[in-house]
Amino acid sequence: MPADRRLRPWRLGLLAERYAMPVLDLARLRRAGQRLGLPSISATTLRDYAHLFSGSMGRLCLSLLYFLCLTHGLSIVDFGFFAGAVAVGTVLARLAAFGYGSNLFQVGAIRPRLLGHYYANYLLWLSASILPCGILAWLSYRLFFDQPDRLLPYFLIVASEVLPWRMIDTASTVSSGLGRFDHASLAFNIGAVCKAAMAILFLFLPGSTLMEWAVLYLVSNTLALGLILVFLLPRRRLRWRRSATLLRARNALALSGSGLAYTLQAEIDKVLVLTFGGGVAAGMYAICIRVIDLTAVPIRAFNVLMIQRVLVNRSSMAGRRAKVVVELMIAAVSTVAYGGIVIALWFAPNLLGHEVAKAVGLLGLLWLVPALRNLIEYQVELLYANGRMTTTFYVALAVTVVKSALMIAVFWHFAGDDEWIMPVNVVFLASYLVSTVMTYRALREPSNPPAILREAP
Template structure:
């Protein structure tokens, strides 16, 4: 990406939204993480992760064609949104079935069905629709509107967390209702205030030729979030809800460090889609990856320094999980770099290859984390071993991505 004034301004606009969301999300996370018990927070985090994965089934991945049209042919947006609505309704039975299977395999006996269902519903019909409107705005280069929408959505969840904290009944079921209400209100505001004015027109002839892109991008999206959230589910399965809660807190803190990287990824994807290529040689790619790694590690180091000086600054439960941060110091860099490389493949429309990569990453992650928790779960050294796990995932992703992109030049 050339550092022209327009690109810098657009990036800073997106980053301002990420920064605002970062601050608000941090407050939200601290309230929820320190109000629920560690076990309940572990259940909430894994149920929410499951909901994020299932939300990618909505409309069978047709979000991808909607984004591409918003980026390059916004005049067709109304027709594609009508297709998204029809496919969204058709996908709901599949989501319901997948949710029931996930509950039966992972959550039955650990949490009642009602709070689990509420959390899944919040992710699928709440936050995913907020993301859709934000994606459309970003595609149309309405970065300010997209940033404001994300901030408002995060603020509403934070307000729900505050109300949950002060009302006195701090059970997981009560929080699930509050969480659902906040996300549905966010989705309503997104469509009423932030959706660009378009005229819906159902045009069946448009959709069949876009379904291959939708299905492959949707599959890649599901696999991306599956491999991203798989570790939380495995922690719940291997170590129980309390360790899963500690790990979820650690990974949530690590995830907060990724927001500047994701803003960059978003700009890069648009640039590649518009220019139909990736400029710069190997030297520039190395510089970009080193920068992503440095920013990722610096964010976690800042949090470690804060907790060293003020151990209870982020609450009691975060303090209990803080022993994980230093042993996992390299995890943010490897994790964010895998995400960056997956975005490169998406931008070059190599969605089939992206699916293969994410399948390989998910399979390797499942195998390595299962081995680590089986061999080192009892002696407490497993956080240190996770650097090797995520490092191996990065090496796999790097070899696959750049070999493929090298052939495409």
């Protein structure tokens, strides 16, 4: 199917694209990229990025609405608990189906005709992974939370992340692998719409509690999943074969392990702050990180496109100069976006709610964190795109150890004091340096082509 037709927006469309595309001077952007030493950027590539970015911008607006409603409806302590539970669920979601969901990106990008086999395997292994995820969720609760009156809402929040939201992520992954970036963006946008709608409903409920929000959170994710399965998931006939059940099991487990380690290093800080800093510090930190997450919108759109291109053409993103320029661009975009957010909140502290207004003074002291956080995420995606699953696991594990040790030291020393905010920059700087050294040292070594190119069921 021709690329321009394959990437045409879905019938409902992403309205933002109609306004974003005329602004892009494709020829000028291509020439600028060549002067910087980047690989040649085609018009199709830029259009693909516009699909992803326009969808991300819509999701950003919905996320702001969702965030605003939550900070109004939940106390700072409840918000910190919710963020911690979501972090645990996000980590455990990487164990869902023992990594088979991540295989679907490579299959969709390189051998889409095999999707029916992998759909069947994915559903089989997803069912088998529910019990281990439940046991680990309970152990995590006893270790980090241990509040008997909040066990049920905790499990509802974790279940929302492990099952419906992880399946939404998988549906988006399949569409991205197939090059249907408009569908991939729309899948997450549907999830964002449902979450925002439930957050608005929660805001108007009398005497809103954490338990009520946990129920609504599960309902919103389940509703979004149902819509995506009906309208967006590419249709393939399930073709389960006994001989193919363990096909690419090694790659799946490697993907699961590396994804688990990466997600752990990205989310462990929220849980550690709750454990060692207390509920108020956890709430303030969760608000800061949530605001910083807004700067990742353009970066994540680029990451998805980069992975798909490298899987199809392994010479993409080759060369030291290209990698340096890309990292500098990511750092610049992240810092400028964060600066705009901080300035806006400085002049209008209540823009994102009264709870966020309490953290405005802290946000101005975290200038390094957005760029470093987005760069670590980019490096992990770069390793994944080059098939370095084992390296991804070791890099993420090393970053987790460094970040955890430093975060515990910071909150142990500054317990109950807002002076913890500045040392957090040092924590992320140390994490970034560890990730950078290990990532680029590994990329200098030769690697084998993706396993999917060498197999058939």
